[in-house]
Amino acid sequence: MEKKKRKIGLKYIVAGALILFFSLCWLFDWLWAKTYDVCVVSVSDEAPRADSSVRVEIVVRVTHFGKPSAGHDIYALPTAGSMVAYMTVTDEDGYATVVYTPYTETAFTPARDVTVTIRDQSNSVIWEINAATSVTLRLQPKSGEA
């Protein structure tokens, strides 16, 4: 009986240690991500037409303690519409350009706000916790009427 109790106690200790270890890893990565800054430098058109022939260039810059992060993978994901390329890489000054393509407004897909989330996929060490930013584009009806 005593042996069984000890065994159960050991299991809890191991489980607790594992949870603590993974939590610390997560905390480290979360804090590490905070040391990176992904900021939107410019957006070519914040209120584009809801038309798939339109292109919106979004320039972002990634820095780490104020210094440019070169060669970082940048991933952009819009809530609607698509990106010309979902992944790109920062240049030596930490800049990267992603290009958004709106969907075309139809009776089923009216013009609405779209949020493009841009993540630095290279800053994470253990968990996939990425420094990120986002930009909201206010898609306009094709006819130009608000």
Added chain:
Amino acid sequence: MKTKKWSLAVAALACFAVAAGSCGGGGGTNGASDLFVDLHTLMPTANEQPTPDQPNPINASRYIAAAYEELTGTSIHWASDYAKPTDNITNIRSWYTTQINVRNCPAIGFSFGTGMQEDNLYVDLTEYLELPNPYVEGNEHWRDCFEDWVWTDPDVLDANGRIVSIPLVLAAGSPTAVYYNKDLFEENGLEIPRTWREFSNTADALRRLPGITYAYAPYAGDTGVSLSSWAVTYSLAPGFAKHMTDRTDYDGDGVVTTNELLRAVLEDEFNPNTCQEARALYTLAYQYYTTFLPTGWQSVSNWLTPWDEGRIGMKSQGLWYYTTETSDTLRSFEFDIFAPPVAQSDSSAYASDLEYKTLEERYEAPVLMAFNIMKPAVEDNPELLERAIDFLMYLTAPDAVTAIVEEKGEGIPAVKDAGYPSLFDDAGWLDNSFAVINDSEWPLGFITANTANINAAFNDWVLGQSTQQEFFTILNREQKAGAQTMVDNMGIDTSGWNI
């Protein structure tokens, strides 16, 4: 204890109710105000919001169905909720067989247009195309909403000359493309090849370059030796089929239908023992697998790394892969795409030169996705048939097709006045001229089992396990058997045929 028993009884009843709901013919998915729909890869994905794993969820059909439900009170049920496969006709046929057996067949179905025509499962839609589409302003005949060439496409017109599917998406010129290392081509003065001969010469030149492991990587989905492969279907066969049109286009209308192909096969026109075109095509296909593709190509599981490292000159991929390719940050060079080269008179005296057209010159793009109304679901239910026709009409209104085609990004609309994915413009793809190949389909076994036997025999020949003559004998036997089965199953009138 008693409570536990009651709980079990209630749970059992609930399970029974769920099972009855999903299997009850005509009651669950095709009930009085229901419509069971299979839109293949256009059905809504489980996730509505984009995720890194699935950045392009399918929502257009979700929104269209919601609007239709609100307008008509009909409830749309999706075949994707019933584990409908989307990979190949064998698995799709198997799924439909099961659904028909449990009396839960979708009213609107997908099986690559006419992929199951020999099973007589499709409603003849010809008469409905004369009705007006109420969802298109001023339309008098539904047929007029579509590009006019689609009605003779082999995915739409069955072997009995009946229109059995409604097209929604067409190939954007060609459904496949050759992705190539643009830097490598420019540095070495290589031209974009247009014919198969030019393509072979380009591959030879690439093989001689230092650092090139593979001149060409076949489509990753073509994992085995097969006459149904992309290379044979889109590149090797069309010129040979064109060369035979004086013997296969019986009515001389410039279009070789499935009916005419069946007749030609049964009249011995495609017998490789006597048909020079067939003999030359199969020899070219044999050379493709034995000398053109790199040794051991079937065991290469990772083409991506050598491609990213610039060790592959060209690779075959679908147009749908374009965005994935642009997002490949590991690729160390610029890429571009060109239309698959086609074997023509410079490859063989038995292959014809093909006509080339741009989309602006009204290139007759082949049908990529077309949808049927399934006889087993609607034959005793005229109201359901009417509902299915009505939803197809709603789906083929220009706004609906624009939303579907732009979101999917693989093709262009089959209806007039609808938009297309603008990423094709970024690639300059739609400025290309494409070989007109949709009127020159090369026959294999017609029936899945016969085609499988032909491909197995071809594989044996390529691997040196049989001779060319043995392959020709099996091919001729299986092709004729498949053609005869289709003729018998579909009750095709063969009077006037020399068989």
